[in-house]
Amino acid sequence: MYGHIRLLERYFEPAIIVVSLGVVIILLFADVVARFAFQTSVPWAGEVARFAFVYMIYFGISYAIREKRHLRVTLLVDAAPPRLRRWMMMTSETVFLGYSVTICWLGIVITTNALERGQMLSATQWPTAWLYAAIIFSGALSALRLCHSLWAILRHGDSPTQRDEGMGA
DSSP, rough: OOHHHHHHHHHHHHHHHHHHHHHHHHHHHHHHHHHHSOOOOTTTTTHHHHHHHHHHHHHHHHHHHHOOOOOOOOHHHHHOHHHHHHHHHHHHHHHHHHHHHHHHHHHHHHHHHHHHHHHTTTTTTHHHHHHHHHHHHHHHHHHHHHHHHHHHHHHHHHOOTOOOOOOOO
């Protein structure tokens, strides 16, 4: 059981990112070929590609947090003594955690509003809420990754540039 959870934790975001990128490439290529070779287009291709692109970007955020590759300026943190560095990192991760929780909450609000209004995507007729749900997933996964990072800082005093091997490490 733990092994399956570990595999899911390790490969969930990368799998979604790779599949989404593949969908974007295939659909946009097919639409370009259809336009130039057959003077027509695939009406839903752009919309599905946009949908996949949004999911790729939002899941990429939590993946970057997990891999400790998200944007941050560490000049002051790196120059600080180790004891102060730990507190600076905890403060930074706590602020980022608050931001992620807020994003998740606002994603819930936006998605709920879209569901209540019955908004649909024009070409595919999929509910717009499915698109907005990426915000919820990203915020929740980011919050989980940041909680893990905070735990690692509290427990081990990890530096911002150290990379761990996911939640189980």
